[in-house]
Amino acid sequence: MISAYTAEDIRAAERPLLEEGQPLMQRAARALAGHVAKRMRTPEAPHVLVLAGSGANGGDALHAAAILRGEGITADAISTAESLHEQGAAALRAADGMIHPLAQLAPEDLGALLTEADLVLDAIVGIGGRPEIPVGLVPLLEAVSAAGVPVLAVDLPSFVDATTGQAAPGALAAQETVTFGALKAGLLLPGGAELAGRIHPVDLGLEEHLPPAPAVRRLENDDVRALWPHPGRDATKYSRGVVALAAGSVRFPGAAVLATSGAARAGAGMVRCLAPQAVLDLVLRARPEIVGHRTDTVDLEEIGRTHALVVGPGLPGEDPRTRTGVALLADGGDLDRGVIDAGGLEAITPQQRFGPDVVLTPHRGEADRLAERLGLDTHLPGPALATALAARSGATVLLKGAITLIAPGDGAPLRSQDDATAQLATAGTGDVLAGVLGTLLAAGLNGPDAAALAAILHGRAGRLASLDGRLPLVALDVSDHLPRALGDILADALS
Structure with a gap:
């Protein structure tokens, strides 16, 4: 480190x-x-x-x-x-x-x-x-x-x-x-x-x-190797971690495909998708291993065993899945591990507090809007803004950008990861990142470590998919390259 x-x-x-x-x-x-x-x-x-x-x-x-x-x-x-x-x-x-x-x-x-x-x-x-x-x-x-x-x-x-x-x-x-x-x-x-x-x-x-x-x-490669959750011989799909994603809408159905692909390719034991039938049909055509739940809300008793919840990719802030999902992750809810992304950020209220194993994943524009709603200064530079959002919400904040900033919700030192390529600045790549992060949280990593590892793997996969930034990519390319990106990091210890 x-x-x-x-x-x-x-x-x-x-x-x-x-x-x-x-x-x-x-x-x-x-x-x-x-x-x-x-x-x-x-x-x-x-x-x-x-x-x-x-x-x-x-x-x-x-x-x-x-x-x-x-x-x-x-x-x-x-x-x-x-x-x-x-x-x-x-x-x-x-x-x-x-x-x-x-x-x-x-x-x-x-x-x-x-x-x-x-x-x-x-x-x-x-x-x-x-x-x-x-x-x-x-x-x-x-x-x-x-x-x-x-x-x-x-x-x-x-x-x-x-x-x-x-x-x-x-x-x-x-x-x-x-x-x-x-x-x-x-x-x-x-x-x-x-x-x-x-x-x-x-x-x-x-x-x-x-x-x-x-x-x-x-974090560097050695840290990834030390922290990455490797399944043991007696592992089951449940022990590896079950991540549920409230993602995809009529307007943005593809976000569910991208987020669930990121979660699956990062090594989740089971990926659940909570969405309307039209979105599930699209997801299951692309990824038949996903477990689909046709629903317009987030009800853990109905869904079944879940270790982490991702809320927001492709969702509007007023969607019932968004509101119920964010409420589940807030203090007093039934889950203390998860990701609030995209439309989920719009559903956060000034009264809500979260734990450090809940990770907010805004880009700068989303961070500014959330800061304004929470009564924070929107003119702060990125590191100060991420830190202020983490202190105000209690959550860990992953501020997306050329340099990914991670402000732990427990007040620990700021993290900074520089693994990405500008080719990742394209629609849907953030959905893939949310899925990867959800998988790592479901596997038991704490919020800051999960956020840093997700940023590293996502950035490296983007570099592979774009030939180190020389070629354009689309979001699904990033999820497809996640296993190789991880493999390169793990193999580096043997070279």
Whole structure:
């Protein structure tokens, strides 16, 4: 599991080491230089250009540039502020590196420096940066972007909030980020995650000084393998988990096919579909293994054994199945595990509270509408909005988007999963996700773990179905690729 921390957490963890006189900047610079040197094995005469600000972030990069010069790699810098980190600047000058003050560079001179460069190190601002670009630096960033030179961010991309991930429009997008001491929460959250590229952590010995609970967590393949429910030799369809789905309507009958397919292909012991006959006919033609229940409500005594309930795919908020299903999952209802999706979100009232094993799955528009109904600020950024919805409702909130955010209903750290492809932005893929999530809840996983695993599997299946984002897909393609996506994760442990 990847853990990431707030800027203040990291500063507090660095403080005792700095007071002891630990050479953190030198360690960071050596690690940065080593990474750049490996990357710059080609071309024959590589040239690195540092964009150096006035703080410690600039100092890290200037010291690294001096080390690179000692290894035969040309490294120079552009100073983006009136002052520079003194020791770092002195080290680069002592290694015969050039430092060009930005204020003295004509546009054609800047263009020439960028033409010569094979790699730009973005070290303008670091952990103390704000998502605001000073007017005087806009032409520089525009020139770097236009030149197409690969960018490597030092600690984190400049003008990204290290804690929230909020990024200034026009901030440089990096191919890679070498981050020091501990992962910054903003690197895993929307905004920062899109700019960071591949992240390479550098250990500086902060671990024992970091708080026990990070700000953000992200699950990896090892976590999937540890958490995934594997049936034992004595398993039955009931012990594997029974998930019921109130899904599909006259207007959106296909949603039931997609949601039940997601549930079935994720490994449910039994999938029940609660729907009108016309919807059931469509579902059973596509998936004969589904158990159909012709009903216009959700009555557990009539349906039979059920471990988790999915409410909402393809349903309007006023449908009786929607209202009765949401009521069953609310405090005082007969079920404490389930998914409220799509039309189900419209049926939630301000008076209702849920447990953390009930997962709400809105996209941003649905989240805004729910927040307004619950009296919350609709202008919050995604991480804060998901957290506020979870605190207000008691449920775990899975906020869908390019970065999937999961705010646990019990107040545990935020989860952030980045496994998807933009090709998943098509009708019906959310229905598949709801089905997968329902299966994992029925198997006994807690709400946050089930949500994170569902996001991973759904995203990986989308990547497989679209050839890693190169081709379009339809929602049923995603459900069809779920077993292989899981198989690839499980097989990775054996390779």
